[in-house]
Amino acid sequence: MAHHILGQSRTQTTLFPEVLEDFITEDNPVRVIDIFVEGLDLQTLGFEGVIAKGKGRPGYHPAILLKLYIYGYLNRIQSSRRLEKESHRNVEVMWLLGRLKPDFKTIADFRKNNGKGIKGVCRRFVEMCRQMNMFADSVFAIDGSKFKAVNNKSKNYTPSKVKFHIDRVEKSIEKYLSQMDTKDKDEKAADTKVSASKLAWLEARLVELKTLEKEVNEHPDKQVSQTDPDARLMHTHHMERRVCYNVQSAVDTKHHLIVEHDVTMTVDRGQLTSMAAQVQKALGKKNITIIADKGYFSRNDIKATQDLGMTANVPQSDTSGAAKKGVFNKSLFKYDKNKDMYICPAGEELPHRRNVTEDGVEQKVYVNHVACSGCTIRAKCTTSVKEPRKMKRWVHEEMIDAMQIRLGDNPDLPVLRKQTLEHPFGTIKMWMGATHFLMKRKKNVSIEMSLHVLAYNLKRMMTIMGTAGLMEAMIA
Template identity: 80%
Template sequence: MAHHILGQSRTQTTLFPEALDDFVTEDNPVRVVDVFVEGLDLETLGFERVVAKGKGRPGYHPAILLKLYIYGYLNRIQTSRRLEKESHRNIELMWLLGRLMPDFKTIADFRKDNRKGIKGACRQFVEMCRQMNMFTDSLFAIDGSKFKAVNNKSKNYTPSKVQFHIDRVEKSIQKYLSQMDSKDENEKESSNTVSASKLAWLEQRLIELKALEVEVSEHPDKQVSQTDPDARLMKTHHMERQVCYNVQTAVDTKHHLIAHHDIVMTTDRGQLTLVAKQVQQAMKNKDIIVIADKGYFSRNDIKASHDLGMTVNVPQTDTSGSAKKGIFNKSLFKYDKDKDVYICPAGETLQNRFRSKEKGVEQDVYFNNVACSQCEIRAKCTTSAKNEVRRMRRWIHESIIEDMQKRLDDNPDIPVLRKQTVEHPFGTIKMWMGATHFVTKRLESVGTEMSLSVLAYNLKRMMSIMGTTGLMEAMMA
């Protein structure tokens, strides 16, 4: 033992006890949490019990519990019971909370009762970053990712799944009844023993499934999640189906800070304008550039975003089935903007004949009856009857899509930039959350959890960019 570093005796007393502040270095991230929360106007943000009542048992100030949660999410400690345990043994938390040790019920109730305040604190940090000129490029990548809910896939039911279970139970009941009939005919056969309790359970299960079938058919989304009613069965990145929430984020391409986040229960399509509009409001700037993947491609959505003053870059999806049919794709028909006509692969001109409206989209229809009926390569152009012609449909705002496609063609690195930007925060947050991402149920509670995760992520990013002491100085300036 003489050649090893020796520890201090556990029974050793000191004349002057160490101060708790001595155990927390000046550049410790816990000091950033303390400075950030102390600078917030908690009452304005919507936190409850900021002003204590003059009677009754005193409660904890919301700043104490907010510090506890932010510290927890920064250090992958998300449950109230684990936070309670850490407050009893963690030196950093003892310093941060002033040796207060709230119980798990108080900790859990704070997150449940202060959803508005927690989301406000997350937005306030984004505003603080904006004031520090962290979003000067005004270029944001938007994407969605599926985060697992508490609800297991076995507790989620769709019409086909309910019918599968009903058929399975009915077959089992029929099998048991057949065995009972066989036993009555030949009582000596010991192999056909039937459990009456098992049969009763199956009959009760069938009644439950029939009731569940009605519930599923009456549900707007045609599916029911029994553990977390708000969670939905969705396809994940690897085309697997999981009960999830679809988290939308807009991430700054320069510093990878999350400027806005939201949770939706549908696919990414149709979410572009909703997310981008919130980014405009958060940045107090309409002139922003947005990039997204082809899952967000929607003509009406892109038009709405364009009308709001932003520049949108979304790759166009080719949903045409022409290639499978063995006929010319629409891309082979060239549009002449000056003459407002299409030139077909045979070199003929297709004039603008009339305007129609399909599924809420106004389109101009182009065709040439004479040229098409006499065309030698007509079989490669259309599979319709001889008296019908190939018609080209052009959205009346198609120029917006064409301009967007030209920007994408001129800047082939845009898709790579989007992936490098938006996948980083998702991967980091999911790693922090663990295998089961959310620990709470229902959309409002899950939204609060996500706000805490985003706030912790943005804090971590800012500390990496500016350093802990530099960030604290900027906060107090």
């Protein structure tokens, strides 16, 4: 007689109790988590509660909760309430925690109160990867990606947005006052009461907006986020405006491991030196190569990175606006290094005249008043009637010239940068899903990001070395 595979009866008892160890295979990733955490000096890393208190109710050892969080972020379970549920029903979590079942408040407080320790664990894993010789090539791509904050866009205010809301409320108040003035005497009292109530609400709202306007205008960034005060309204990849954090990362181009990361509230420009210096510190070596996109181009940053002993490759963006003005672009003026002068499109020489400092950058000015005044193509060179066309050159421009030559000789560098950075950012955002950071304020968001990075690097190493191979390397 034909039949299907039958399951075990739910009321059937067993002679010998089942052992959790039997449910966890030898190559299960939870074993990697267990070995990694057990090998850490949590007290040195800065975790609270490593040494048990001599009185009161005993607490959980931080290793237990750290294992739970690493497992959660590896398996797209970041919520403390969901992690609590997993400890009751998930066999892998039961094995990992020794059947302990911490409540969601204990789990959430551990993450909130152990930021220093969690960041230290993230750095410790990178150090472990370095000891395994994973960063031998010393080529790293740096970029930023916008991660949505808890703060909704409707709760973020800029000067223009506050003004728009104030104008709208003021118009509504005028409208209601006008309606109340023209009401018929025999109109029902209930209607008048409703209008008065609405008017009172609008007037109270106007007071709130006026207070908010003052707060926005006094803020250094000219914007206020009410839910998460540290989050900022930024342009995302698709030019949408969202309330986000800009997460910076430095990624190894060979294995796509995240060596360093940082949560910022600003744009990419100005972040290059800071991120590159952190990579140097993490690897304990100065001679590294950095690749970044044109959003990071800053002359002072390029010089600073090279002064620190590294090689930077950042394409220069053309921000002169000459094309829009209908005049010759700077690229048409050829620089003569031996004579230290520029040759204009008309073939005239523009010698060095003086130095000026603009926005903290010292520049050399090249100009030829005589040649420019009688030039037949002057209209194509400058829109000014009185002033001649001037060329400005940074005093350390040879660094930029050398960098542009390197980029020209290695056209695959932009492709390498893109391929390197899309992998970790894409993976982490996929794990997060169509959601945002769970915590508020930059300090707490940084803790969340460290857990995401740790989970990503751990998963990446298991893919590269295999679960068994990584466990052997950790034990050795």
